[in-house]
Amino acid sequence: MDMKSIMNDAKSQGSIYFPMFFPKPAPKFVSESGNAVYGIVAEFSETPKVFRAAKKVRDAGYSKWDVHTPFPIHDMEEAMGIKTTKLPLMAGGAAIVGVGIAILLQWGTTDWLYPTLVQGKPFDAWQPFVPIMFELGILLTAFMCIFGMLALNGLPRFHHPLFSHERFYRVGNDRFFIAIEAIDPNFDPIKTKKLLEEAGGTDITLIEDVD
Amino acid sequence: MSQIAANKPAPDITGMQEADWQARLDKIASDPRMNEDNTTISAASVRKAAMLMLIIGAVGILVTLIGAVSINFRHALGAFEVGVFTALAISLGSLFWILVFHSLNASWPITLRRQFENIASTIWVPVIMIVIVALIEVTQGGVLLTWLDRSGGYNHLLDVKAPYLNAPFFMVRILIYAMIWIGISHILLKWSRKSDETGDRTLGRKARFLSGAGIPLFALSTAFASFDFLMSLDYRFFSTMWGVYYFASCGLASLSAVAIVATLLRKAGKLDGLVTEEHFHDLGKLIFAFVVFWAYISFSQYFLIWYSNIPEETMWYISRQQHGWQWLFVTMTIGHFALPFLLLIWRKTKRTTMLLCGMGIYLLVMVVLDMVWIIRPMVYLNTTATDPGLAGIWLDIAGVVGVLGIFGGVVALKIPKSPLLPLKDPMLHECLHHKNYV
Numbered sequence: 001m002d003m004k005s006i007m008n009d010a011k012s013q014g015s016i017y018f019p020m021f022f023p024k025p026a027p028k029f030v031s032e033s034g035n036a037v038y039g040i041v042a043e044f045s046e047t048p049k050v051f052r053a054a055k056k057v058r059d060a061g062y063s064k065w066d067v068h069t070p071f072p073i074h075d076m077e078e079a080m081g082i083k084t085t086k087l088p089l090m091a092g093g094a095a096i097v098g099v100g101i102a103i104l105l106q107w108g109t110t111d112w113l114y115p116t117l118v119q120g121k122p123f124d125a126w127q128p129f130v131p132i133m134f135e136l137g138i139l140l141t142a143f144m145c146i147f148g149m150l151a152l153n154g155l156p157r158f159h160h161p162l163f164s165h166e167r168f169y170r171v172g173n174d175r176f177f178i179a180i181e182a183i184d185p186n187f188d189p190i191k192t193k194k195l196l197e198e199a200g201g202t203d204i205t206l207i208e209d210v211d
Numbered sequence: 212m213s214q215i216a217a218n219k220p221a222p223d224i225t226g227m228q229e230a231d232w233q234a235r236l237d238k239i240a241s242d243p244r245m246n247e248d249n250t251t252i253s254a255a256s257v258r259k260a261a262m263l264m265l266i267i268g269a270v271g272i273l274v275t276l277i278g279a280v281s282i283n284f285r286h287a288l289g290a291f292e293v294g295v296f297t298a299l300a301i302s303l304g305s306l307f308w309i310l311v312f313h314s315l316n317a318s319w320p321i322t323l324r325r326q327f328e329n330i331a332s333t334i335w336v337p338v339i340m341i342v343i344v345a346l347i348e349v350t351q352g353g354v355l356l357t358w359l360d361r362s363g364g365y366n367h368l369l370d371v372k373a374p375y376l377n378a379p380f381f382m383v384r385i386l387i388y389a390m391i392w393i394g395i396s397h398i399l400l401k402w403s404r405k406s407d408e409t410g411d412r413t414l415g416r417k418a419r420f421l422s423g424a425g426i427p428l429f430a431l432s433t434a435f436a437s438f439d440f441l442m443s444l445d446y447r448f449f450s451t452m453w454g455v456y457y458f459a460s461c462g463l464a465s466l467s468a469v470a471i472v473a474t475l476l477r478k479a480g481k482l483d484g485l486v487t488e489e490h491f492h493d494l495g496k497l498i499f500a501f502v503v504f505w506a507y508i509s510f511s512q513y514f515l516i517w518y519s520n521i522p523e524e525t526m527w528y529i530s531r532q533q534h535g536w537q538w539l540f541v542t543m544t545i546g547h548f549a550l551p552f553l554l555l556i557w558r559k560t561k562r563t564t565m566l567l568c569g570m571g572i573y574l575l576v577m578v579v580l581d582m583v584w585i586i587r588p589m590v591y592l593n594t595t596a597t598d599p600g601l602a603g604i605w606l607d608i609a610g611v612v613g614v615l616g617i618f619g620g621v622v623a624l625k626i627p628k629s630p631l632l633p634l635k636d637p638m639l640h641e642c643l644h645h646k647n648y649v
Contacts, residue, residue, distance in 0.1 A: 074648070084558075092556075119518075127517050130510060 016154045029182050029189060031208050038161035038209040039065075039181040040192050041168065042201025047073060050176035053199035054079040057178060060195055064184035068168075068177040090148045091141050098140030102133040161209045179207070225412050225637065232412050239639055244484040250634065252481050254627040265620035271613025278606040282599050288354050289590040290610025292344060293582045296441065297464065297611065298337040298618040300457070300578060303433055304465025305331035306396050307458075310429060313399070313415075313422035318641035319493050322485045322632045326472045328403055329625045330465065331396040336618050338389045341440065345385050349378045355589060358446035368447060376446060384439060388432045395425045403633050410635040433458055444589045448527045452512040459505040464578040466498045467571035472626070474568035482631055485643070488562045492647050495561025498570065502555060505581075506548035531588045535598075539584050547577040579611055 015022035027036030044050040047069075054067050058081040067073075067080060110116045111123045121128070150156070162168050162179060171177055178201060180192050189206070196204050225232075239245060272291075279287030305327045312320050312327075320327070353359030358369055358376045369376070399418055406414040434454025442453045450456075470491070476482050516524040532540060551574060560566045587607065591598050599606075633639065 074646075077648070119520075127514055130514065 013151055013154055016157055027182070027209070028187075031206060033208070035208040035210050037182045037189070038207040039179050039184075039187070040189070040196060041162060041165060041177055041179040041205050041207055042196035042199070043167060043203040044176040044178070044201060045174075047176065049200050050178065051076065051079055053178055053196070053201060056199045057180065057195065060186065062180055062184050062186050064181040064187075066179055068162075068171045068179065070172060070174065070176075085152065087145065087148050087152060091144045094140040094144035094148075095137045098137040099133045101140075102136040103129065105136075106132055161207050164210065165205055165207055167203055167205075223413060225416055227412060227637075232410075235640055236410055236635060239635070239643070242643060244643070245634070249481060249483055249485065250630045250632060252476065252479065252627045252631060254624075256479065257623050257627055261620045261623035263620075264616045264623060266616075268613050268616025268618075268620055271609045271611075271616055273613075274609035275606065275613055278602075278609065282602055282606055283590075283596055285354055285590050285594070285596070286599070286603055286606055287610065288344065288347065289586050290607045291340075291614065292355070292440070292610075293579060293586050293607065294611040294614025295337050295340040295344065296457075296582050296586070297575070297579050298614050299334070299341065299436075300461040300464040300582075301468045301575075301618070302331050302334035302337060302396075302465070303392065303429075304461035304463070305469070306334065306392060307429055307433075307461060308465060308469075309396070309399055310422040310425045313418045314426065316419065316638065318638040319490065319645045321636050321639050321642040322482065323469060323473060323490055323494065324636075325403065325629065325632050326469050326476075326626070327465070328396070328400045329629075330468055330472070330622055332393075332400040333618065333622050333625055334392045334396055336621050337614075338393060340614065341436075342385060342389070344440070345382060349382065355444055355586075356440075356446075358443060372446065376443060381439060384435060388436050391428050391432045395421065395428070403636075404629050406636065407630055407634045412635075412637045415637040430454075430458075433461065441585050444586065445527060445530075447523050450512055450516070450524070450527075452508060456508050456512060459501060459508045460578050460581055463498065463501040463505055463574060466494060466501060467574040467578070470494055470498065470567050470571035471575075472622070474564050474571075476626075476631060477564055485632060487645075488564065489645050489647050491564055491567050492558075492561045493645075495555060495567050495570075498567075498574065499552070499555040499561070502548060502551045502574070506552075509543075530592050531584065534588060534592070536584070536588050539580065542580060543577070543584060547574075547581065551577070583607070 011022060015024075024036075029037040031037050042053070044053060050067060050069065051073065054076065057065060058079065067076060069076075106129045107124070110118070115123045117123070118128075162177075167175070168177060178196065178199075180187060180196070186192075193204055275287050275291055278290070308320070309324065309327050309331055311317070312324060348354055348356045348359055352362070358372070359378055359381075361369065374380075398421060402414045402418050405411065434457070437454055437457035441457060442448060442450065473482070473486050473491070473494070477486060513528065516528060551570065554560055555570060560570065636642075
């Protein structure tokens with residue numbers, strides 16, 4: 001995890017929320033009708049099939065891809081090769097910041113800048129600061145968990161290119177999909193299609209990214 | 212409709228057909244991890260360790276007895292009580308976890324549950340010890356429990372509290388606690404062992420029913436026992452959080468002890484594939500939760516007393532913060548909360564067997580120090596005797612090691628008496644495939 005990949009991640013997440021500030025790069029692949037290619041989607045009818053296919057796609061070295069299912073499938077994160085999230089570290093950082101703000105806010109105002117006598121207790125008594133330290137730590141951690149989670153998975157969003165695919169709506173009912181994005185460095189329109197065919201996918205379709 | 216009813220016998224109270232249950236038992240029995248070598252440990256392989264612990268315990272008790280005669284009787288009794296209430300916390304906490312596991316129908320801890328049951332049903336060791344302590348207190352007219360001594364003339368506070376704080380009722384209460392603790396833990400162990408042999412699936416349902424009734428009994432008996440022996444060390448003091456404060460130590464100490472026992476069994480080559488890093492992960496999560504719970508409870512108790520500043524409450528803390536015990540306050544804040552919090556928050560600590568075992572040993576030491584914090588400052592308070600210094604520290608260590616050595620030895624002798632996990636538990640099939648998802 002180097003600085004460059006972090007910047008790239010931030011850029012791709014930022015372009016979801018603020019598309020006006022992030023000019024779209026020229027598409028790597030263009031369809032016959034002249035639109036940018038989002039990726040290739042394949043359809044599966046059964047859980048074991050999509051599970052085995054996900055392992056195949058993982059072993060082929062793809063990184064920008066996803067499996068869409070009507071319900072959670074155990075061990076899918078292993079089959080997809082998903083790494084542990086950065087969210088706990090972010091939440092831990094937020095907790096430290098929250099506790100730090102609480103210490104500065106209380107100690108700074110009641111002992112350092114404007115010493116205030118409350119109930120005859122010492123100015124620098126640490127005991128009354130603890131509940132606020134606890135609460136602010138919890139508050140910022142909870143905020144980071146919610147908003148960090150949303151930022152990492154790119155939700156909420158107004159539109160997704162996969163919704164232009166009519167059959168994809170069955171993902172809420174009885175079908176499983178694997179979508180490989182064109183921005184993946186390994187993406188190749190012919191090889192990727194062949195991989196999904198070998199993995200047992202049906203109705204393999206090229207998805208266009210139409211603004 | 213009537214045809215179906217005629218073909219299939221009605222399910223019993225567990226809602227299961229006999230044939231389905233047999234199929235499930237056959238599937239569990241055919242699991243390669245459930246072979247006899249993996250699920251049982253021979254008595255010969257633990258005898259050496261058990262004897263070593265019992266000898267260390269006996270030497271510790273002997274040194275405590277010598278200290279009682281040659282150094283200070285109050286001090287020796289205090290050191291003994293520190294050990295007794297740590298051992299009691301370990302087995303009471305185990306009893307609590309069995310009750311919770313049964314009443315929630317929990318499936319993940321089933322492969323660990325037999326160790327909880329072994330430790331909980333060893334509760335007769337600390338119970339005998341608290342009976343000895345109570346007999347000494349009553350016959351000597353109050354050694355550490357100064358409210359038993361009514362020779363000082365008129366005392367209005369003691370007169371008001373006399374309906375509760377009197378010697379006969381004190382002894383009756385201890386008998387009630389002993390009956391509740393020994394009774395529930397032995398019935399649950401008996402049913403658990405019986406289901407190993409008979410495969411009776413209704414026993415799990417019966418254990419769940421008993422656990423539902425057992426939880427309030429456990430809560431009341433634990434809280435009142437901690438009032439009787441620990442809070443009444445200073446009869447003027449009272450805290451409504453006291454029962455929860457001792458219970459937090461119970462939960463933490465028992466989880467730490469089970470983490471150690473499970474690690475030792477894994478090191479002996481037992482329970483391979485049955486107690487995995489997934490089970491240790493969940494055990495570690497509970498240990499982490501109880502580290503935070505202990506800190507939350509003990510700080511809340513301290514914070515309210517500090518803020519309201521009422522003399523009859525604050526003197527409990529003043530006697531511990533102004534008589535050479537300040538170091539323990541700092542040690543408990545950092546060592547019992549901040550350090551284990553930062554260490555246990557990492558996923559790796561909870562999932563690595565040896566690291567969690569190390570945390571278990573460390574946290575047991577912290578529970579002992581918590582008991583020292585409760586009991587030891589009272590020994591030399593308002594007496595003419597002086598603290599003997601280094602000899603007193605050796606006496607403290609001897610008392611704690613003596614009690615915990617005997618307790619550990621009895622637990623070790625108990626472990627090989629039954630299989631290392633409930634072999635035919637109704638929920639075992641779920642536990643065998645337990646996994647924490649990211």
